[in-house]
Amino acid sequence: MAGRPVYQPGEGGVEGRPTRLQMFHAVPLVMAKPHWHAQVEVNFIARGAVHYRMHTHEISLGTGQICLFWGGLPHQMDDLTDDAIYAGAHLPLIHFFRLKLPEAVPRRLMQGATLVTGSTDASDQHNFERWNRYARSGDPVKAQHAVDELLLRLERVRFEPYDLVPAQPRSAPCEEGDQQSTRKVGRMCDYIADNFLNDIDSIDIAGAAELHPKYAMAIFKRATRMTINEYVSLLRLSYAQALLLRDDANVLRVAMESGFGSLSAFNKLFRKVAGMSPSDFRRDADSLPQPRRGRRPPARSGLAAGPGAALPSWPPNS
Template sequence: MSVQIQSAMTGNVRDESTPAHPEHDPRHPLVVFGDHRFCAGASLDVQRMAGPHMHSQIELNFVLEGEMTYWFDGRELTVDAGRLCLFWGMVPHQVISRADPTRFVCLYVPMSVFLGFASLSRFRDAVFRGAVIEAMHLTAWDRDIFLRWREELLSGDASLSEIVRNELTARVLRIERDGWRDLREEGSAIASLAPHGAERIEHVERMLRFVAEHALGDVRAEAVAASSGLHPNYAMSLFKRSVGHSITQAITRHRLDTAQSLLISTDKSITEIVYESGFGSISRFYEAFSGRFGERPKKFRQRLRAKAMAPGVSAA
């Protein structure tokens, strides 16, 4: 569902004001990108990744040919040619194997686009809860359209990018209307977001970004709420209605996402990972980790690391 960092992320056209993606450091395989733009992956070729990464946008993958297996939040999912999937990039993900060759179109959509889908509460909630959404109905022209969108986004033409944004938004609306499934085969609770308008959507996006940027430090829900510029109580309520879980739960989830990635991609001790992922208490970490993943961190590492770090993985 993703591609190696160097291919998918670093070749995008960017404004000078946009922060560059960090270079991949093999000593610290977990990479969190700070880019929030609407853009496309520069390479069509899928490569195996040396470790998981995260980014704030919604990622759409249309597989043109071949087959790819990726590690996604503790699961292995395989997607082959002619399938269209999307997921939130803040859930750690990593390509662990693929047929040779495998090619895809990879597009990155700001989370604000999805927050704006006021009528698609179940669909939007599933995305923000970590679903891997597969479109159940594709058209004969989807392949050509995704290739065209990619070329136009990479062209750097602002007017074309706006057209692609509108067309892709309509395509996502059709996914919800025509049918979709969560490849994890898990249900998702329903959250509702009334049509609050673009300004309030921006407040929620600001809080989501704040969580992504500060969750590994000493941050509390009150600080996240304050980043929105709204009254804290109202901000917390708006966040929960929009995303489907509380700010505190979002902070914990981000820390657990970081911890599980470090477990499989580094040799750091459990204690080191506890504090690097933002937990101030070892006991609290074990409680939260076991509650979400159903096993202790050491067993999780032993079970998943071998597959996630398989021999012969390309350096990203």
């Protein structure tokens, strides 16, 4: 890595607003340490090769491969070739929960697995560049079109060969110091991913990592810049937003299915985070033109747009 630019994640290693969708087509940078972000990450290797150090495994990807993984667990691009270019997106969970993937895939991704496919072609080279251009155009119609096309492209993996790495779930290796805390936070995220639709609290979550609740809350907040309750609420709310986009959605039923104990609690949090009621969210979605894939989310979903260089270095300093 001598003489190679290095990206230094911010304190705690977590980046970006959970509701913010970012697309990129970039020259990647080696990361000095793992980082986190509460979105699902899509990477397409347009040229060269990269190596990732994930929460429970390592993986190398070459030209033409796509990977999909949950960014809420620590991950690090720790090596790459000098000619590497990659493209993709950080997808808010509302988009992830809309994806029609094979039944086992979403659960495995939330547990820390990486989906990898080499079933790509020349159209992917063109499309990922175009989706990034549309997302940064400042035109909300183009930006939404890019999102819809990307989601359809990801759903296509169910028709083609793909791998989940590791092949079977396994625990992260035990490490010392700050890495030990990272491992503990990862175990808490694992537990939350498996149980966020159930009635769980910080005591349950801390117990999954064999920690005292106060210590668990402290290291979780330091690592993710969110409290444990905020993180659980984020997953529940994102899941609820995806359910509300269905034709047969009922607000009370969605609240219950999303892990909220009452309709009033659901409405209060929804207004706080989304700036509107669940009913208004549904009404806004109904008033928008319908893309081929079904209902689209409201424009308030946080899509990043604006001018940018064709090949900026990534990640951004955020």
